[in-house]
Amino acid sequence: MSVPACTVPLLEVQDLSVEFRTRGGLVRAVEHVSFQVARGETVGVVGESGSGKSVTALALLRILDPSARITSGRAVFGGLDLLAASEAELALQRGREISMIFQNPRTALNPIRPVGRQIGDVLLRHANVTRADVRRRAVELLARVQIPDPERRYAAYPFELSGGMCQRVMIALALACSPALLIADEPTTGLDVTTQATIMDLIRELAGRTRMATILITHDLALAAEHADRIVVMHAGHVVESAPTAALFANPRHPYTAKLIAATPQAAGGLEELAAIPGGLPDLTGELPPCRYHARCERYAPICDGPLPRAEVLPGHVVACAKPI
Amino acid sequence: MKPLLRLIGRRLAAALPGVVGVLVVTFLLMRALPGDPAAYFAGMAATREAIEQVRSRLGLDKSLPEQFVVYLRDLARGDLGQSVTTGQPVTRELATRLPASLELTLAALILAVGTALPLGVLAATRSGSWVDQLVRVLTTAGVSLPTFFTGLILVYVFYYLLGWAPSPMGRLDSLYPAPPRITGLYVVDALLAGDLEVARAALRQMALPAITMASFVLAPLARMTRASMLGVLASDFIRTARASGLSRGTVLYTYAFRNAMLPVITTLGMIFSFMLGANVLVEKVFAWPGVGSFALEALLASDYAPVQGFILTMAFLYVLLNLAVDILYGVIDPRVRIEG
Amino acid sequence: MTSATFRHVRHVVTENPVTLGAFVLFLLLLLLAVLGPALVPYDPLKTDTVNKLQPPSARHWFGTDQLGRDVLSRVVVATRLDLLIAFSAVTMSFIVGSLAGAAAGMWGGWTERVVSRVTDTIMAFPLFVLAMGIVAALGNTISNVVLATAVINLPFYARMARAEANVRREAGFVEAARLAGNGDVRVLAAHVYPNCLPPMMVQASLNLGWAMLNAAGLAFIGLGVRPPTPEWGILVAEGASFILSGEWWIALFPGLALMVAVFCFNLLGDGLRDIIDPRRRT
Numbered sequence: 001m002s003v004p005a006c007t008v009p010l011l012e013v014q015d016l017s018v019e020f021r022t023r024g025g026l027v028r029a030v031e032h033v034s035f036q037v038a039r040g041e042t043v044g045v046v047g048e049s050g051s052g053k054s055v056t057a058l059a060l061l062r063i064l065d066p067s068a069r070i071t072s073g074r075a076v077f078g079g080l081d082l083l084a085a086s087e088a089e090l091a092l093q094r095g096r097e098i099s100m101i102f103q104n105p106r107t108a109l110n111p112i113r114p115v116g117r118q119i120g121d122v123l124l125r126h127a128n129v130t131r132a133d134v135r136r137r138a139v140e141l142l143a144r145v146q147i148p149d150p151e152r153r154y155a156a157y158p159f160e161l162s163g164g165m166c167q168r169v170m171i172a173l174a175l176a177c178s179p180a181l182l183i184a185d186e187p188t189t190g191l192d193v194t195t196q197a198t199i200m201d202l203i204r205e206l207a208g209r210t211r212m213a214t215i216l217i218t219h220d221l222a223l224a225a226e227h228a229d230r231i232v233v234m235h236a237g238h239v240v241e242s243a244p245t246a247a248l249f250a251n252p253r254h255p256y257t258a259k260l261i262a263a264t265p266q267a268a269g270g271l272e273e274l275a276a277i278p279g280g281l282p283d284l285t286g287e288l289p290p291c292r293y294h295a296r297c298e299r300y301a302p303i304c305d306g307p308l309p310r311a312e313v314l315p316g317h318v319v320a321c322a323k324p325i
Numbered sequence: 326m327k328p329l330l331r332l333i334g335r336r337l338a339a340a341l342p343g344v345v346g347v348l349v350v351t352f353l354l355m356r357a358l359p360g361d362p363a364a365y366f367a368g369m370a371a372t373r374e375a376i377e378q379v380r381s382r383l384g385l386d387k388s389l390p391e392q393f394v395v396y397l398r399d400l401a402r403g404d405l406g407q408s409v410t411t412g413q414p415v416t417r418e419l420a421t422r423l424p425a426s427l428e429l430t431l432a433a434l435i436l437a438v439g440t441a442l443p444l445g446v447l448a449a450t451r452s453g454s455w456v457d458q459l460v461r462v463l464t465t466a467g468v469s470l471p472t473f474f475t476g477l478i479l480v481y482v483f484y485y486l487l488g489w490a491p492s493p494m495g496r497l498d499s500l501y502p503a504p505p506r507i508t509g510l511y512v513v514d515a516l517l518a519g520d521l522e523v524a525r526a527a528l529r530q531m532a533l534p535a536i537t538m539a540s541f542v543l544a545p546l547a548r549m550t551r552a553s554m555l556g557v558l559a560s561d562f563i564r565t566a567r568a569s570g571l572s573r574g575t576v577l578y579t580y581a582f583r584n585a586m587l588p589v590i591t592t593l594g595m596i597f598s599f600m601l602g603a604n605v606l607v608e609k610v611f612a613w614p615g616v617g618s619f620a621l622e623a624l625l626a627s628d629y630a631p632v633q634g635f636i637l638t639m640a641f642l643y644v645l646l647n648l649a650v651d652i653l654y655g656v657i658d659p660r661v662r663i664e665g
Numbered sequence: 666m667t668s669a670t671f672r673h674v675r676h677v678v679t680e681n682p683v684t685l686g687a688f689v690l691f692l693l694l695l696l697l698a699v700l701g702p703a704l705v706p707y708d709p710l711k712t713d714t715v716n717k718l719q720p721p722s723a724r725h726w727f728g729t730d731q732l733g734r735d736v737l738s739r740v741v742v743a744t745r746l747d748l749l750i751a752f753s754a755v756t757m758s759f760i761v762g763s764l765a766g767a768a769a770g771m772w773g774g775w776t777e778r779v780v781s782r783v784t785d786t787i788m789a790f791p792l793f794v795l796a797m798g799i800v801a802a803l804g805n806t807i808s809n810v811v812l813a814t815a816v817i818n819l820p821f822y823a824r825m826a827r828a829e830a831n832v833r834r835e836a837g838f839v840e841a842a843r844l845a846g847n848g849d850v851r852v853l854a855a856h857v858y859p860n861c862l863p864p865m866m867v868q869a870s871l872n873l874g875w876a877m878l879n880a881a882g883l884a885f886i887g888l889g890v891r892p893p894t895p896e897w898g899i900l901v902a903e904g905a906s907f908i909l910s911g912e913w914w915i916a917l918f919p920g921l922a923l924m925v926a927v928f929c930f931n932l933l934g935d936g937l938r939d940i941i942d943p944r945r946r947t
Contacts, residue, residue, distance in 0.1 A: 058564075061567075061568055063564060063567045063568055066452075091570055091572075092570075093570070094567070094568060094569065094570030095568065095569035095570030095571070096570060099568070099569070100565075100568040102561065102564070102565060102568075104561060107560070107561040107562065108561045108562055108564070108565045109562055109565065110562045110566070110580055110584070111562065111584070111660065112583060112584060112657065112658050112659060112660070113579075113580075113583075121566075121569075121571055121575060121579070122569045122570070122571070125569075125570060125571055125572060125575070126570060157659050157660070159660055170565070173565070173569060174569070342782070342785065343785060343786070343789035344789075346782070346785065346786030346789050347786070347789050347790065349786075350786055350790070350795075351798070354798050354799065354801075354802040355802065357802045357803065465928075465931065465932070465935075466928065468874075468927075468931060469874065469924050469927040469928035469931055470924060471878050471881055471882065471885075471898075471901075471920060471923050471924065471927070472878075472882070473881075473882065473885045473898075473901060473902075473905075474901055474916075474920035474923065474924065477901065477904075477905055477908050477916050477920065478917075478920070480908055480909070481908050481913050484909075485908065485909065485911055485913075492909075493909075597791070598788075598790075598791045598792055599791070599792075599793070600791075601791035601793075601794060602791045602792060602793025602794050602796075602797075602882075603793065605793070605794075605797065605886060606882055606885060606886065609885070609886055610905065620797075621886055621887075624797070624801050624888075625887055629801065632797075632798070632801050635794075636790070636794055636795075636797075636798045639790075639791050639794045640789060640790050640791070640794065643789070643790065643791050644789060
């Protein structure tokens with residue numbers, strides 16, 4: 001895990017906010033989210049379920065639910081602001097320069113179409129492939145993600161494959177055109193532990209070959225610790241802390257981060273040593289205080305009711321807290 | 326390919342009990358007639374000897390199980406009895422008139438599917454818009470329309486008031502000769518014979534009855550298409566397809582539509598059940614010389630052999646159509662081919 | 666009804682003015698069915714050939730038919746017969762179908778096989794054709810139309826009841842009741858059956874419209890109802906021959922009445938479904 005040389009970031013997200021219109025009211029699912037991803041870097045986005053991680057990713061690709069609105073922010077990728085770009089411009093990015101893989105790989109694939117043909121669809125759309133050649137290229141890709149007997153598996157349907165194999169197919173789909181950035185949304189959730197490890201290794205290996213950057217979205221801090229160069233911690237739609245992995249674990253500055261680390265099982269420790277985080281995510285409808293963690297925070301003080309500061313306490317280490325540790 | 330053939334075989338086997346049920350029920354129905362069945366089959370004007378002749382010929386003097394065997398044997402030979410009112414064998418009458426009903430049903434089906442599916446897809450992709458609202462109103466109203474009433478209203482507006490439609494008196498205006506019979510479908514036969522004018526005339530006659538029949542089934546089809554599309558468009562694999570940057574057309578058609586069609590195909594069974602029955606009503610309103618009007622005239626004249634033949638024909642047609650629907654479903658959805 | 670149910674019903678009804686409208690319409694139809702014959706201006710059977718084929722006017726709001734009878738009176742009086750046929754058919758179908766289905770779902774085995782075989786056989790026919798056959802076989806009377814309509818509606822209730830009963834059997838509270846010492850029939854009657862009822866009430870309401878269309882269809886082709894009995898289907902049939910010569914009112918008003926009634930039942934069914942099980946909305 002090397003820190004890349006200082007250069008223009010591949011992706012720079014500034015002040016992204018997304019809100020949803022629901023029956024219950026307006027839900028500000030993501031607010032003022034900022035982070036960067038450098039070329040070749042793996043950034044882990046960590047947080048509880050419902051903290052806005054997936055919404056952020058879907059917003060970048062602009063494939064959110066119709067009831068969602070991006071209310072502010074820029075996401076500059078290769079000179080293009082993804083959040084302001086037209087559909088035509090985005091069509092050149094999706095699947096070609098930026099790809100995404102999802103959790104529950106079996107439901108994320110078309111159930112009535114052979115997996116090889118699904119890969120072929122992406123190739124035909126983005127790569128310069130002739131119809132005669134597309135099957136061969138697709139089989140090549142299946143082989144590259146280490147699916148055994150790729151010739152035969154080309155014609156297989158998702159329901160005929162295991163969860164791990166479906167995830168490999170999705171990776172093949174996403175990497176078909178060698179994108180510069182891969183967004184992996186909980187890629188190992190729902191898979192057994194052994195398969196998890198092999199999938200993550202596969203992603204790392206393939207990313208290394210082409211210097212592809214990865215955004216690894218997960219609720220599993222340990223997974224992020226093992227695979228990410230930098231970690232962005234999210235809570236209730238806010239980025240509360242972001243830092244290089246080692247620095248985050250050595251010196252967490254946000255109370256939530258500290259609690260997360262304490263709640264993460266380490267290989268050596270026992271279950272009794274785990275500390276649960278009290279409370280749950282706040283209800284995101286309606287008006288919310290500037291700091292959305294204050295209800296669960298033991299360090300709460302009246303200063304926390306004021307505007308939420310974002311400070312770079314150390315180079316590359318940003319915290320959003322009025323009373324950092 | 327092999328799983329598909331096995332699926333077809335399984336579906337054929339599953340259809341058999343239905344066929345048996347149809348045969349038994351039709352047999353019992355026509356033997357349950359109030360009074361003496363033989364008298365009915367012999368006709369109003371029959372003498373005692375004629376009635377006895379009919380009784381022994383149809384085996385009505387034998388026990389019920391033996392009668393059933395005679396019935397099956399006759400059916401196997403294609404003998405559906407004699408129509409008392411026309412004096413012709415029922416099989417021949419039905420064969421002559423079936424293409425008229427089929428042509429009408431086919432036209433109505435094409436019309437219904439061709440309108441309902443795009444409407445449903447449009448309503449789903451523009452959910453919440455005026456198109457969507459309009460489709461929902463139309464579909465709720467559509468299932469309330471009595472078919473025979475729709476037909477009459479259409480005749481009144483388009484024939485009497487506007488003069489656009491021809492007189493609702495059968496398949497072809499008396500000015501035109503019927504095209505040489507190859508399939509029995511006037512439009513197809515006329516086109517095959519190169520006679521565009523007759524084809525046009527036949528289409529004009531068919532317009533209102535086909536629209537009438539289609540109007541009732543439009544509603545459930547559009548409603549189901551819309552609901553199914555909405556569900557599919559919100560699913561995970563569509564999100565993956567969009568994230569992969571596939572074109573809007575590919576996402577909508579190759580990915581969404583094909584998946585959405587599965588529940589719609591299941592609806593087709595109900596659609597066919599309705600259409601095969603609605604034939605009778607539409608043929609009455611438009612004086613269409615199909616099997617429905619034939620059976621109806623026979624029924625009202627207490628001529629029961631044609632009625633039995635009609636019920637058997639429609640039921641078998643329905644079994645075949647359901648089989649076709651099941652197989653179509655298996656073609657599109659590979660998951661059902663594997664099930665035991 | 667508990668106060669919670671009442672609040673829920675009131676919420677749905679006020680949220681859904683359309684359902685409220687349908688309910689009011691339903692009450693109006695019931696009123697016409699019960700009081701209709703007493704309220705109409707003319708005797709529906711009284712002919713007056715001097716005044717035949719009159720278009721709608723102040724004297725005859727819906728005009729007169731080919732025998733000079735007042736169309737309005739005939740349409741209103743027909744309400745009773747149409748509603749009666751539909752209600753009787755659906756009630757019969759409901760009771761027999763749901764009991765058979767619930768028994769099949771609960772006991773399985775032979776009961777299930779027999780019930781399945783019967784419903785499958787009914788559904789192997791195009792339903793209107795089967796209804797025609799039944800009326801043809803049993804005789805051309807109104808009660809046979811009711812019977813035929815009931816028979817063709819049976820499968821819906823039987824299947825639904827069987828599915829619901831199955832769910833409850835699997836859910837284990839049949840076991841619990843049995844362990845408490847209740848006999849099977851008692852379990853069925855006291856526990857399983859009442860819980861199957863709510864979704865089937867929705868089905869019944871939706872079915873009422875369909876049953877009405879079927880009965881009217883049979884009457885239109887001359888089965889069941891004989892002239893001069895007023896019934897919407899037969900009234901449309903009587904008016905059909907006059908459409909071509911422009912006397913539209915004889916067929917239009919009974920047809921509209923039929924349409925309105927069916928529409929009302931469909932809306933009511935949708936509204937009921939929202940009250941009882943909003944998840945099933947399409």
